[in-house]
Amino acid sequence: MSKIALITGATAGIGEACAHVFAREGYNLVLTGRRLERLEKLAKHLNDKYNVEVAISSFDVRNREDTISNLEALPEKWKKVTVLVNNAGLSQGLDPIQKGNIDDWETMIDTNIKGLLYVSRVVSNWMIANGKGHIINLGSIAGKEVYANGNVYCATKHAVDALNKGMRIDLLPHGIKVTAIHPGAVETEFSEVRFKGDKERAKKVYEGFEPLAAVDVAETIWFIASRPAHVNINDMLIMPTAQANAGTIFRG
Incomplete structure (x- = not known):
């Protein structure tokens, strides 16, 4: 296998869109996520449509x-990962710091920072052994600016921005590329997850303008x-x- 992309959080949104784009470009895929049924369905679809191998x-x-x-x-053949897309991430709640739900804080910190680190720790060593690789970290405009009630989510994405810079330096001697992509408003499950399944509230986030679609970000990641x-x-x-x-x- 000459080209393998490992994509975390591949069951929806930007991760799922990345799976489609990289499969289209002839990459074999390792797809991870929490929802096994979705992974199985996606793997079958990509195999049928693009004739690529998919491990889940x-x-x-x-x-x-x-x-x-x-x-x-x-299996060892799947550890020849050439591109890692650290996409798994989420936001929970939109409360001022003094009213924040501590469980929400823990979920965001554990997913957006620690989860990214756990995956990167393993896969970066595979890349070092293979002598090549590219790690692409999903940040956010929230990693560049702080907005009202974004507090902890913004902090986690600022951490991704800092980790991206640190990875770039640390992995430089090994010839491994490191990139962060920071999207603004993207209409995915993001707001629905943030608002704990409140579809109406989530829909209002994107009213009156055309947000990015997941495929817009995925195509940019492919670029x-x-x-x-x-x-x-x-x-x-x-x-x-x-x-x-x-x-x-x-x-408008």
């Missing part, structure tokens, strides 16, 4: 032991991954045309 592994990146053991249990060997895009901010920054959206 269902676990929650918040669980260190499960993450490490499931990744290490993959990043497809640059020549001597080119690395360290950092990229991608926004809907209607959004200038985290808190300024023109709703």
Whole structure:
């Protein structure tokens, strides 16, 4: 297998869109996520449509032991990962700091920071052994700016931004590329998860303007991954045309 992409959080949104785009481009895939049934359905679809090989592994990146053991249990041929898309992440709640739900804080910290670290710790060593690789970390406009009631979520994405820079330095001697992509408003399950399944409240987030779609971000990730060997895009901010920054959206 000459090209393998490992995508976390592949059961929906940007992760699922990345799976489609990389399969289209001839990559074999390792797809991870919490929802096994969705992974199985997606793997079959991609195999049928693009004739690529797909391995799936269902676990929650918040669980260190499960993450490490499931990744290490993959057959050796699947450890020749050339691109890692650290997509698994979420937001919970939208409350001022003094009213924040501590369980929500723990979930965001464990998923967005610690989960990314657990996966990167394993896969970066595979890449070092293989002599090549590219790690693409999903950040957010929330990793560049802080907005009202975003507090802990913004903090976790600022951490991703810092970790991305640290990885870039640490993995430089090994020839491994590292990139962060920071999207603005993307209409996926993101807001629905943030608002604990409140579909009406989630829908209102995107009213009056055209947000990014998951495929917009996935195509940009593919552009990043497809640059020549001597080119690395360290950092990229991608926004809907209607959004200038985290808190300024023109709703026509």
